[in-house]
Amino acid sequence: MRKVTAGIAALLAFGAIASSAVAEAQRISGSIPYARVIRLAEAGNVDAQAQLGWMFSTGHGVPQDFYKAAKWYYLAAVQGHREAQFQLGLLYNKGEGVQRDYVLSYLWLNLSASQAVGSDRDFKVRMRDSVATKMTVAEIALAQQMALTWFKTR
Secondary structure (H helix, E strand, O other): OHHHHHHHHHHOOOOOOOOHHHHHHHHHHHHOOOOHHHHHHHOOOOOHHHHHHHHHHHHOOOOOOOHHHHHHHHHHHHHHHHHHHHHHHHHHHOOOOOOOHHHHHHHHHHHHHHHOOHHHHHHHHHHHHHHHOOHHHHHHHHHHHHHHHHOOOO
């Protein structure tokens, strides 16, 4: 999986949080100065990394920059942050800040859905399945294998 993770990172180099998470990000970003968030994110704080991803993807408090959003979402996603995984999957689906890649989109959406519960899980599964409609059976199998490998390395 380390090769897959390195590959994803290489893609980034070249290359709607769920409503409750949006509310939380808005609450936090309104009360914590950007300088503190960036400092925490650079120190490896997964929640701050996801928050920066949200800030850059929405342009909240910073200029909108999908490339930077993808960078911060990726850093949080590889640490298992389910909302960052979801948002990164959406970025890959749309090709915003990264090269459009349905396999990686499916991977991140699948990982996010696997951690969700209730209606949030249903929503994330529907989003993942909508990406699957654009993929071949082989691509879906590859994305599922990548997700399984990711879980085995955790």
